[in-house]
Amino acid sequence: MEQFEFNYPAKRKVLKKSHVGVVGSGDLEVLLEPGKDAAASVRIRTSAEGFKNSWKAVLDRFFDRYDGAAHIEINDAGATPGVVFLRLQQAVEASER
Amino acid sequence: MRDPILTREYLKRRSFIELSARDRAKCLFDSGTGLELAGPFDRIESPWLAMQDVTPEADDGCIVMRGTIGGQQAVVIAFAGAFQGGAIGEVSGAKLTAALDLARADNEKGIRTNAVLLLETGGVRLQEANLGLAAVAEIISSIIALRRHAPVISLTAGTVGCFGGMSLAAGVASYVVMTPEGRLGLNGPEVIEEESGVEEFDASDRSLIWSVFGGRQRYDQGLADALVDDDADQIAKTVRDLIAQGVPPVHRSEQIDLYRSRITALDNARQWNPEELHFRASQNKEENR
Numbered sequence: 001m002e003q004f005e006f007n008y009p010a011k012r013k014v015l016k017k018s019h020v021g022v023v024g025s026g027d028l029e030v031l032l033e034p035g036k037d038a039a040a041s042v043r044i045r046t047s048a049e050g051f052k053n054s055w056k057a058v059l060d061r062f063f064d065r066y067d068g069a070a071h072i073e074i075n076d077a078g079a080t081p082g083v084v085f086l087r088l089q090q091a092v093e094a095s096e097r
Numbered sequence: 098m099r100d101p102i103l104t105r106e107y108l109k110r111r112s113f114i115e116l117s118a119r120d121r122a123k124c125l126f127d128s129g130t131g132l133e134l135a136g137p138f139d140r141i142e143s144p145w146l147a148m149q150d151v152t153p154e155a156d157d158g159c160i161v162m163r164g165t166i167g168g169q170q171a172v173v174i175a176f177a178g179a180f181q182g183g184a185i186g187e188v189s190g191a192k193l194t195a196a197l198d199l200a201r202a203d204n205e206k207g208i209r210t211n212a213v214l215l216l217e218t219g220g221v222r223l224q225e226a227n228l229g230l231a232a233v234a235e236i237i238s239s240i241i242a243l244r245r246h247a248p249v250i251s252l253t254a255g256t257v258g259c260f261g262g263m264s265l266a267a268g269v270a271s272y273v274v275m276t277p278e279g280r281l282g283l284n285g286p287e288v289i290e291e292e293s294g295v296e297e298f299d300a301s302d303r304s305l306i307w308s309v310f311g312g313r314q315r316y317d318q319g320l321a322d323a324l325v326d327d328d329a330d331q332i333a334k335t336v337r338d339l340i341a342q343g344v345p346p347v348h349r350s351e352q353i354d355l356y357r358s359r360i361t362a363l364d365n366a367r368q369w370n371p372e373e374l375h376f377r378a379s380q381n382k383e384e385n386r
Contacts, residue, residue, distance in 0.1 A: 001147060001150045001151065001152055017138060019136070019137045019138065019155070022117060022118075022154070022158075022177050022179045022180055023152055023153070023154040023158075023179075023180045023181075024177070024179025024180055025179075027179065029137070029154060029155060031137055031138065031155055033138065045147070045152050045153075046152065047150070047151065047152045073155070075152050075153060075154055075155065076152060077152055
């Protein structure tokens with residue numbers, strides 16, 4: 001298992017938390033909640049080791065559009081980048097519903 | 098189900114199996130009453146998995162929800178089959194036991210509180226070995242303490258099934274509900290094959306597996322009380338009906354002599370096939386009438 005953290009600038013306050021997904025093979029769970037300060041932070045725990053660059057690429061792309069000051073925790077069981085991106089979008093959708 | 102053709106009704110149904118554990122639990126409650134306790138943001142996760150390089154889940158794969166079902170208080174505990182095969186660890190076991198014990202405490206105060214267990218689990222989580230075994234013992238005691246006051250309903254819809262120690266928990270429940278896709282058994286197919294050889298049980302033979310462990314066989318054997326379609330509305334109605342029915346006059350696990358006589362009557366010197374077991378079960382059912 002590998003763990004890393006990423007930080008991104010943010011503009012908007014996050015009002016509601018959301019939880020999506022499951023730590024099942026090829027899937028992940030995302031916990032999204034209001035961050036402590038005016039920035040976004042992401043903590044990842046993943047069972048697939050050696051993919052830090054892929055995580056950074058997916059998150060860079062996600063935070064190109066998303067500007068919520070969220071603290072995001074990801075527990076991953078080997079999801080592909082596409083699944084990670086969809087789960088992140090789903091978490092945002094659930095928190096803004 | 099009896100006729101799984103793509104009829105309009107079949108297409109219109111809402112699959113229960115396709116729902117996540119959380120949504121499965123939620124859909125059993127009276128609309129909007131299901132409230133999750135000790136949820137993912139409480140982060141009560143397994144302390145043992147990360148030490149063994151396994152990614153933990155924030156709710157440890159166990160969802161506890163409280164609300165009303167058919168107007169009565171109820172707690173639903175659902176296991177996420179997708180996380181570690183729904184296996185029981187220290188934390189998920191403690192969540193289940195605590196929920197059952199709180200329900201019992203409410204019953205003792207005169208507030209009738211029913212319990213529904215959604216068991217999609219391979220049994221004890223191997224990474225937590227003895228703690229998982231201890232959890233199973235606690236769960237069984239808690240079910241037996243609660244079932245005097247209010248029904249404890251075990252539901253195994255599939256497709257993980259309910260195996261190992263948790264099949265014992267299902268065995269002491271007041272009612273067992275299954276779908277044809279659900280499976281229930283002590284030793285799972287692969288365990289039997291590994292222990293006794295492929296001649297004894299071929300774990301790659303899906304039709305053999307379902308004809309031995311599947312919901313239809315279990316229902317016909319009298320080891321399940323209700324066989325329902327994979328239909329969320331039908332399953333929710335079955336749970337409501339069983340709660341309305343209340344505590345059964347005799348629990349299955351109290352009928353020791355009946356089940357012991359069935360085992361004694363079975364000649365284990367030869368291999369039985371599922372059809373024979375099925376025929377025998379239907380005869381037993383006739384005798385019980």
